[in-house]
Amino acid sequence: MASIQQIQSPTLTAFAEDILQGLSGTPKKLSSKYFYDEQGDKLFQQIMRMPEYYLTDCELEIFESRKEGILQAIGQDHFQLLELGAGDGMKTKVLLRHFLERGVDFQYQPIDISSNVLMELEESLRTELPALKVKALPGDYFKVLHELRGHSGQPKVVLFLGANIGNYTLEQAQRFLRAVAAELNPGDLLLTGFDLKKDPGVILNAYNDPAGITAAFNLNLLRRINRELGATFKLQDFKHWETYNPITGETKSYLVSRKDQHVFIKALSRSFHFEAWEAIDVELSKKYSLSELESLAEQAGFAVQEHFFDQNKYFVDSLWRVE
Ligand SMILES: C[S@@+](CC[C@H](N)C(=O)[O-])C[C@H]1O[C@@H](n2cnc3c(N)ncnc32)[C@H](O)[C@@H]1O
Structure with a gap:
C-alpha cells in the first residue's frame, strides 16, 4: 500500500x-471546519433554530440586551470590525445595526472559509443594512488575519462569536489566542463567545x-x-x-x-x-468555567475588560484588550 x-x-x-x-x-x-459546504451551512442554520440549541438564543439575548454596554466597553467611535468565522452573521447584525444607529464610523470585514456563506451574508447586508461598509474576506481566518496585519492604522475590534473557540482544545485555544494577539496591536479588542459549563443534560x-x-x-x-x-x-x-x-x-x-x-x-x-x-x-x-477563560485571556496577553452574560449565565461574550 x-x-x-x-x-x-x-x-x-x-x-x-x-x-x-x-x-x-x-x-x-x-476537522469540523469542513462541515460547512452549501448543505452544511443550511443544516447549521437549522441547528441554530432548534429549541435544544440554546447557544444561539443566549448570544442573541446578550447582543439585544447589552449592545449599548458592548459599544461603551469598546470605547471608540472609529474602528475596523473583523469577524472570524462569521457564518450567516444573524446575531452580529444586531450589533452592526446598533453601531450604525449610534453613528459609529466602522467597516465590517467578515472572514469565513465558506465563500458560499460569505456571499449570502454580503447579499443580505446589502438589503438589510445598506449604509454599512462591508468587505467580505474569504479564506482561513488565520491566513486572512495575518494578511491584514498593520494594514489600516485604525484600531481593530475582532469578533469571534458563537462559541467557535470551543472547537479547540484548551491547549489549541491558548495557541490560537496567542497567535491572534500577535496579529493585533496593544489596545485592540477581541470579543469572544464562550459556552459555559452548566447542567450536563x-x-x-x-x-x-x-x-x-x-x-x-x-x-x-x-x-x-x-x-x-x-x-x-x-x-x-x-x-x-x-x-x-x-x-x-x-x-x-x-x-x-x-x-x-x-x-x-x-x-x-x-x-x-x-x-x-x-x-x-x-x-x-x-465548555468553559469563568476562571478557566480568564486565565486563558491572561496567558494569551489580553486583559479582561468586561463579561456580558445571558440571564441564565449559560453563555458569555467576553471582551478583552491586547496589553
Ligand atoms: C459554527 S459556525 C458559527 C458562525 C457564527 N460565528 C455564529 O456564531 O453563528 C462556524 C463558522 O466558522 C467558519 N469557519 C470554521 N473554521 C474556519 C476557519 N479555520 N477559517 C475561517 N472560517 C472558519 C465556518 O465556515 C462557519 O461559517
Whole structure:
C-alpha cells in the first residue's frame, strides 16, 4: 500500500490532504471546519433554530440586551470590525445595526472559509443594512488575519462569536489566542463567545437532538467527501454519537462505523478500512468555567475588560484588550 508521502502531491487540494491525514491516523479524525459546504451551512442554520440549541438564543439575548454596554466597553467611535468565522452573521447584525444607529464610523470585514456563506451574508447586508461598509474576506481566518496585519492604522475590534473557540482544545485555544494577539496591536479588542459549563443534560441535548438534525449535519461531512473527492461512504453505515465530559468540559461528536467496511476515495486513489464500531472523531465543543477563560485571556496577553452574560449565565461574550 502507498504511504502518505507517496500519495501526497502538489495537485491534492488542502481538503483532500486533510482527509488523507485524518483517515490515515489512529484514531481517525476529521476537522469540523469542513462541515460547512452549501448543505452544511443550511443544516447549521437549522441547528441554530432548534429549541435544544440554546447557544444561539443566549448570544442573541446578550447582543439585544447589552449592545449599548458592548459599544461603551469598546470605547471608540472609529474602528475596523473583523469577524472570524462569521457564518450567516444573524446575531452580529444586531450589533452592526446598533453601531450604525449610534453613528459609529466602522467597516465590517467578515472572514469565513465558506465563500458560499460569505456571499449570502454580503447579499443580505446589502438589503438589510445598506449604509454599512462591508468587505467580505474569504479564506482561513488565520491566513486572512495575518494578511491584514498593520494594514489600516485604525484600531481593530475582532469578533469571534458563537462559541467557535470551543472547537479547540484548551491547549489549541491558548495557541490560537496567542497567535491572534500577535496579529493585533496593544489596545485592540477581541470579543469572544464562550459556552459555559452548566447542567450536563442541557449541554448533551444541544448536540443530540431527537429530530436528528445534528446527526444529519455531521454525516453531511461524509457526503461532502463523496461528492468532492469521489468517495464511496454509505451514510447509513455510520452512526452519529455524542458525549459530554463535565470535568474537561469537552462535548465530542463521533461518526461510528456500524460494520467492518472499506471506503474508497478516488481523489486519493486509495481505500480506508473501518473496523466494526471504529469511530471517527469529528468535532469538539469545549465548555468553559469563568476562571478557566480568564486565565486563558491572561496567558494569551489580553486583559479582561468586561463579561456580558445571558440571564441564565449559560453563555458569555467576553471582551478583552491586547496589553
Ligand atoms: C459554527 S459556525 C458559527 C458562525 C457564527 N460565528 C455564529 O456564531 O453563528 C462556524 C463558522 O466558522 C467558519 N469557519 C470554521 N473554521 C474556519 C476557519 N479555520 N477559517 C475561517 N472560517 C472558519 C465556518 O465556515 C462557519 O461559517
